[in-house]
Structure formats: C-alpha cells, structure tokens
Amino acid sequence: MFLWGTATASYQIEGAAHEDGKGPSIWDAFSHEPGRIRDGHTGDVACDHYHRWPEDVALMAEAGLNAYRFSISWPRVQPSGRGAVNAAGLDFYDRLVDALCEKGIAPTPTLFHWDLPQALEDEGGWLNRDVSAYFADYAAVVADRLSDRVTTWITLNEPFIHMVFGYGLGIHAPGKALFLDALPAAHHQLLAHGLAVQALRGVGAERVLITNNCTPVWPASDSTEDLAAAEAYDTLHNRLFNDPLLLSAYPDFSAYGMAELDFVRTGDLEIIAQPLDGLGINYYNPTRIAGPGSDSLPFTDAGVTGYPTTAFGWPVVPDGLCELLVSLKTRYGTALPPVYITENGCSYEGVDDRARIEYLDGHIAAMRRAQAEGVDVRGYFVWSLLDNFEWAEGYHQRFGLVHVDFDTQERTPKASYHWLREFLAKQG
C-alpha cells in the first residue's frame, strides 16, 4: 500500500514543554536564548498538540490520509536522555498510536527530529560518541512499547541539517558554529542510527528507514572551478550520509582538505550500513553552487534564480524532485532501497492557498515521472499537517495544510487540505 501522509515534529507542534515529567531539550534551551529565534518565539505552546491531538487525528482521518509521520520527543520519554523512563511521556505516544490505528492511519514515528535531551548536550551532544549508544537504548524503550502497532520506523530526521545548522553554523540548537569540526556530529548520528536499527530489529520492528534531505546540485557554470565546487558540495550534502548507509564507506573528502575522518573506528561502518527497508527523502529545492569558495569551505551557494519562490524565498522546482530521485537510482543502483518522500511542502500565507495546491500537484507529478523511470517510491508525506514552529523563523513560516491561529489554537483547513482530500478520494 502506497503511504499518503503528512509529517510533523515533536518540538514544532506539541508544546507542553514542561508537562508530565518531560525533561528539557536543546530546543527548549535554545529558543529561550535572546536573539536566536525571530521575534523571540518559542515552542513552549506551539500547536498545543500534546492536548489537542484528538482533533488533529480527526483532521487526518477526514482528509483520507493513510499514514502519519510524527516524531517522538526523546526527553519526554527519557527526561535526562538515558536511564529513567517517564511513563507519562510514553503513554502520550501510546494513546496517539492507538487513535491513529483506529482510524486506519499507519503511525510512522521518527525517533529523533532534533530535540536532544539537554542533559546529553551537557555531555557534548552529538560530538560525544557515547550519545549513539544512549540513542539505541532509547529506541529500544520506545519500540518495546509501540512495535506491536508500529510497522514503519524512522530513526533520524535530516542528520545533515542537524549537523550543519546545529553544530556547523549555529543557527539551530545547540547553536555551535564549528564549521568542518562539526563532522563528528555526522558520524555519531550515523552510528546512533546503526545501533538503533539493531535495537529495533531486536524487538521485531518490521520496516526501518532513515530520513535524509537531499538536493540536486547544479553547478553555476561549466567552468572547472564551478564543477569542482558543485562536486564538493554534492559530497557533503548528498553523500556524507547516504554513502556510509548504503555503501558502507565515506565519500572522498579530500576537496575539504580532509583525507581521513579520524573519529571513525574499526567496525563503525559495518554498524552504520545495517540493511534498510527504505530511505526517507525530504525534498525542498535544488541548490546552485559556484567555486572557488572561501577559506573554510570549497564552494559558494550561488542561489537558484528564474523560478517562482515560496514565502520563505525557496525556489519552486518540481522537476528537481524527479531529477533527485533518478540520480539516487543512478548513483546507488541496487543498493538503493525503496524510497519514501518523507517531507515535501512549502511556506505560504493564507487559507486560500492556491500556490500550495500547485506546488503539491507539481511535485506529486514529478514523483510519478521518477516512478515511471524505474524509481521505487512507496510513500509521500506533505510537510506539514499544521502551521507550526518553524525553527529559527518561529511562527513566521506557515507550512500547514491546516491553518493554526496561535492565539486561539483554532484549526482551519486550507484550500490545499480540501484539494488533497479530493485527490486522495480519487485515488480510492
């Protein structure tokens, strides 16, 4: 069965930041640091989904969706990231999963969507190798409770963005600007993923995925400099995570002046490359890259021009999704497992969101073209069900199929929601 779903993430929708025994996450800390988030917004309340989830599940059922990708807040389940389990936190996800199953919506949890327990950040966060093992323990705790009803698991969301924005540039939590010294955060997330896959298999999990965000990389010109820069960027963005996962080897980082990744230990790559049942892909837009780059990085983002843009300013390029999917197939061949589009969506204002309808329609058509070219795509999840806390942008970017009034918490389905409902009804 093809999965048609929407996607959300715990910190972006739940609120209830300090309720029922939840421990603080790095996002609770970061969003309260002055100057980090536009207009000082925080996810303290967000969409109040922690209390309003029955209404949100009803909205999904009414739309005819058959899957829901949500994330589990690690510090809600383990307030200090390891050891003691918070029963009330697990109960919340247990109820949610029951309600989804009752409506015929496949619960598709992501175990980590960036809200690391602050207690683990205090021990170095993803720069600390030990966090990988704690993650596997946490995965086992959750799976033990939910695997009788959850068939599809996603370990991590976009470890690339978490590394680059959180540890490389410092524009997301935990706010570290280490540039290439952030690379251990990539490796330790990958190791965490591999160990978690083993833990999930241990409790009989049926289908295990990881979600990577990938982008077609377009060289700004045919010049040798631009081509080399584009290749260097492609290595960092598209291969740093996919190669070890699918080929059990890191790509060549010599363009970055790094011959060896000295935090990689013997045996790590075998753990990382556990067989996967699917690869989750988040697609937003292509990236145009020029050379020669700066002192710290061998490329420059030249910006994609000549396309319409969303309210966030991101270019709208549906064809890029087909290009990306076909290029993954070309690069990895039989090593590429079935693909699930675990996020695709756009920021626009207003409930009469015709631009979002056009966006979704165009991207679904592009996915179909990739399928016709032989890419095995088995699911499509719209980011997002609800307008929500858009990280550094706070509540300024609205990605939802459903409008949220953040004063009253009133939900109003947008035109795109109604369009999707009709689209799904036609699929049968």
Ligand code: GBH
């Ligand atoms: C995802 O990240 C996240 O998983 C999700 O939590 C988030 O809410 C959602 O997307 C929307 O942001 O500068 O024009 O080239 C997406 C990561 C990083 C994708 C920035 C688009 C650059 C656009 N994004 N990227 S552009």
